[in-house]
Amino acid sequence: MHAEEWSGEDVALDDVERALGRLREESAHETEGPDLRTSVMTHLAWVPAEWHEAAMETLAGLGERHPSRGILLFPDPAAADGIDAKVSILAFPLSAQRRHIAAEVVELRLRGDRAKAPASIVTPLLVSGLPVFLRWRGRPAFGEPAVEQLLDLCDRFIVDSREWPDAPQAYAELPFDRTACSDIAWRRTEPWRLALAALWPGIADARELRVTGPAAEASLLAGWLGSRLERDLELAQEPADRIEAVAVDGETVEAPTEIPSASDLLSAELDEFGRSPVYEASAQAAAR
Amino acid sequence: MTELAENPLLVGLGPRRTPEPCVLVVFGASGDLTRRKIFPALYSLACRHLLPERFAVVGVARSDWSDDEFRERMEHAVREFGRDDFKQEVWDWLAEGTRYLSTDFADESGENRLGALLNELDEERGTRGNRVYYLAVPPQAMETVVTALGKRRSTQGWTRLIVEKPFGHDLESARRLTQRISRHFAEEEVFRIDHYLGKETVQNMLALRFANGIFEPIWNRQFIDHIQITVAESLGIEGRAGYYEEAGAIRDIFQNHLLQLVALTAMEPPIDFTADSVRNEKVKVLKAMHTPGPKHVVRGQYGPGYIEGKPVPGYREEEGVAPGSMTDTYVAAKLFVDNWRWADTPFYVRTGKRLPRRETTIGIQFKRAPHPPFEESATEELRPNLLLVHVQPDEGVSLAIGAKVPGQGMKIRTVHMDFMYGGAFRTELPEAYERLLLDAMLGDQTLFTRSDEVEEQWALVDAIVAAWKRDQPAFPNYAAGTWGPAAADDLVHRDGRNWLRP
Numbered sequence: 100m101h102a103e104e105w106s107g108e109d110v111a112l113d114d115v116e117r118a119l120g121r122l123r124e125e126s127a128h129e130t131e132g133p134d135l136r137t138s139v140m141t142h143l144a145w146v147p148a149e150w151h152e153a154a155m156e157t158l159a160g161l162g163e164r165h166p167s168r169g170i171l172l173f174p175d176p177a178a179a180d181g182i183d184a185k186v187s188i189l190a191f192p193l194s195a196q197r198r199h200i201a202a203e204v205v206e207l208r209l210r211g212d213r214a215k216a217p218a219s220i221v222t223p224l225l226v227s228g229l230p231v232f233l234r235w236r237g238r239p240a241f242g243e244p245a246v247e248q249l250l251d252l253c254d255r256f257i258v259d260s261r262e263w264p265d266a267p268q269a270y271a272e273l274p275f276d277r278t279a280c281s282d283i284a285w286r287r288t289e290p291w292r293l294a295l296a297a298l299w300p301g302i303a304d305a306r307e308l309r310v311t312g313p314a315a316e317a318s319l320l321a322g323w324l325g326s327r328l329e330r331d332l333e334l335a336q337e338p339a340d341r342i343e344a345v346a347v348d349g350e351t352v353e354a355p356t357e358i359p360s361a362s363d364l365l366s367a368e369l370d371e372f373g374r375s376p377v378y379e380a381s382a383q384a385a386a387r
Numbered sequence: 388m389t390e391l392a393e394n395p396l397l398v399g400l401g402p403r404r405t406p407e408p409c410v411l412v413v414f415g416a417s418g419d420l421t422r423r424k425i426f427p428a429l430y431s432l433a434c435r436h437l438l439p440e441r442f443a444v445v446g447v448a449r450s451d452w453s454d455d456e457f458r459e460r461m462e463h464a465v466r467e468f469g470r471d472d473f474k475q476e477v478w479d480w481l482a483e484g485t486r487y488l489s490t491d492f493a494d495e496s497g498e499n500r501l502g503a504l505l506n507e508l509d510e511e512r513g514t515r516g517n518r519v520y521y522l523a524v525p526p527q528a529m530e531t532v533v534t535a536l537g538k539r540r541s542t543q544g545w546t547r548l549i550v551e552k553p554f555g556h557d558l559e560s561a562r563r564l565t566q567r568i569s570r571h572f573a574e575e576e577v578f579r580i581d582h583y584l585g586k587e588t589v590q591n592m593l594a595l596r597f598a599n600g601i602f603e604p605i606w607n608r609q610f611i612d613h614i615q616i617t618v619a620e621s622l623g624i625e626g627r628a629g630y631y632e633e634a635g636a637i638r639d640i641f642q643n644h645l646l647q648l649v650a651l652t653a654m655e656p657p658i659d660f661t662a663d664s665v666r667n668e669k670v671k672v673l674k675a676m677h678t679p680g681p682k683h684v685v686r687g688q689y690g691p692g693y694i695e696g697k698p699v700p701g702y703r704e705e706e707g708v709a710p711g712s713m714t715d716t717y718v719a720a721k722l723f724v725d726n727w728r729w730a731d732t733p734f735y736v737r738t739g740k741r742l743p744r745r746e747t748t749i750g751i752q753f754k755r756a757p758h759p760p761f762e763e764s765a766t767e768e769l770r771p772n773l774l775l776v777h778v779q780p781d782e783g784v785s786l787a788i789g790a791k792v793p794g795q796g797m798k799i800r801t802v803h804m805d806f807m808y809g810g811a812f813r814t815e816l817p818e819a820y821e822r823l824l825l826d827a828m829l830g831d832q833t834l835f836t837r838s839d840e841v842e843e844q845w846a847l848v849d850a851i852v853a854a855w856k857r858d859q860p861a862f863p864n865y866a867a868g869t870w871g872p873a874a875a876d877d878l879v880h881r882d883g884r885n886w887l888r889p
Contacts, residue, residue, distance in 0.1 A: 292400060296396035296397050296400060299395075299396050299397075300393075302396070324396070327395045327396050327398070376399070377398055377399030378399070
């Protein structure tokens with residue numbers, strides 16, 4: 100992998116676009132023929148200050164698997180108006196081929212009032228004709244202009260409700276009627292859902308689910324089981340950093356062996372495109 | 388897979404396809420195929436949790452090995468040929484259910500011991516009498532094994548039979564083999580493996596054609612000038628003289644891989660993606676292909692030459708090859724599919740060993756623009772549109788289009804729009820055998836060849852080979868490391884065309 104970078108303060112979007120073109124060309128000089136540009140999606144991320152580090156770590160593990168154009172928006176409403184930018188081209192070799200695939204990462208610090216109109220900043224940078232995935236770090240303030248504008252732009256809205264202080268009640272605000280939504284916390288429950296599904300048909304009359312784990316995952320798991328079995332289910336949750344144990348009517352469920360990384364989880368979400376009726380029903384059930 | 392439909396908790400849990408519990412029995416387990424392909428594929432499936440929880444593998448061969456010795460050899464094979472990093476816990480899981488039986492299968496005691504072992508595994512591993520028999524054995528052993536298995540097939544569970552090529556040596560032997568198999572196994576239980584059909588890019592041909600509205604309306608004689616299919620290998624016969632002397636390029640590649648690629652390129656849209664719908668359409672193409680006359684087929688044999696700068700011997704100098712061998716190592720042909728869509732559209736196909744590089748491509752050459760309004764000098768470097776499907780090694784699709792050269796005046800050149808698999812999907816492409824083994828365990832025959840397809844393929848090959856008996860070309864007629872005999876160039880030059888440079 101090789102990388103080219105450019106950065107600037109108080110920039111215009113034209114500067115960013117020119118930098119992208121120039122870096123792509125420079126990157127191609129190191130290989131035989133031009134690097135192939137991504138052709139799958141634009142990956143947009145809204146990253147408030149407290150999530151910078153976690154977002155960068157996740158992205159580091161993601162770039163090669165999803166060589167999209169990534170646009171990271173770092174809102175800084177307290178600073179003076181302006182946009183600072185850093186543009187990188189990461190060129191990954193195509194295995195057994197003589198060419199590279201170029202992933203583009205545009206980091207934009209939106210200072211002052213610029214953070215209030217993110218759609219007008221992002222729209223010129225979207226790759227035409229490709230879907231837009233929006234990863235929102237932290238709890239989105241639904242109804243606020245930034246969220247509303249970016250929701251209008253995206254084809255898929257990705258959150259991690261483990262980052263929300265008010266899950267599961269806040270699930271009632273998820274914009275299922277506007278765009279396909281997904282939740283990384285929901286994805287984390289997948290190995291447990293498979294383990295529970297393996298208990299069918301014995302589990303059909305389940306009455307109580309006991310989960311040792313975060314509130315988000317526990318409530319989604321209970322919402323899922325209740326909505327799939329079409330019955331009211333009592334949830335007993337004991338807090339923990341990750342799901343450690345699950346029991347149905349007092350019977351412990353065998354723990355799955357695989358724990359996917361943060362990059363794996365986001366990667367799996369970026370592989371999905373359509374709405375998930377099962378997730379939507381589970382989140383709605385959890386919010387009740 | 389009835390559980391899937393009945394269990395409401397599995398709805399939405401991804402496209403995970405896990406077969407029912409079963410035992411995979413590999414005949415010819417000491418051979419190269421088991422080592423290089425089958426076990427590495429099983430290991431990759433195990434890494435992705437795609438094998439059933441209750442699963443076992445039994446290797447059957449003549450070599451006098453113990454269970455542990457077999458496991459050890461297969462572990463080495465997985466480490467050497469597997470595409471995934473070696474994980475001890477995954478291997479331990481696979482090895483725990485792996486057994487080996489040493490028998491030549493020509494005697495009753497071998498059959499009895501296998502039956503006893505399988506029953507034992509049903510008890511121990513919960514495999515419910517479900518069997519997948521993989522026949523990776525030489526053609527002469529095929530009938531013996533099929534008959535023995537048929538006589539003693541399990542009365543519980545389901546049985547599936549995976550048959551490796553060659554499916555016979557000619558039409559008559561293929562029919563005989565089919566008859567022998569059908570005495571004991573229904574067609575729905577037989578999975579004739581052509582590993583080309585398991586390749587992602589071959590399946591992508593179906594996606595390209597039938598999932599994109601722009602191609603199908605122009606996928607016919609009105610817009611397509613001709614089609615070229617190349618299956619080129621830079622390798623020689625790699626110590627397989629015994630097999631290759633009998634088969635030649637026409638039976639090794641042309642009869643199966645190449646004709647399957649023609650069928651997938653030319654077939655009508657199936658009504659759905661079920662096994663029979665897809666195979667019905669492929670058979671129609673094979674039936675519609677008329678036998679090319681002798682002038683439309685070129686055969687060749689390589690002489691000494693150079694591959695990647697290194698001298699390599701000619702075919703007749705390869706170990707085990709007769710000094711005066713007349714075996715073909717190269718075949719090119721001009722084929723026609725006589726139906727409404729393709730009448731008079733030539734399909735130029737070629738395959739050979741010791742060609743300059745390993746490359747499999749399908750080239751769809753469109754007709755020239757009818758009246759380009761540019762001066763002739765502006766378009767002298769412009770070629771007609773070409774859609775190239777790269778099957779291997781650079782998997783992907785590229786479309787050659789004309790584009791204006793930047794600057795003053797109007798000068799138009801051919802440029803390529805590329806879709807490379809690795810560029811869009813950074814996941815590694817699965818090995819063909821992974822897909823096919825899994826499909827066989829799931830009972831999905833879509834990517835396997837049906838007996839009538841095989842027979843149509845042999846009918847065409849028999850007609851070509853019959854004509855060859857009447858003349859004796861001067862072999863060798865192309866040097867290793869070149870693109871085949873001059874006569875193959877003449878085949879396309881006569882029509883005012885050229886082979887595409889792969």
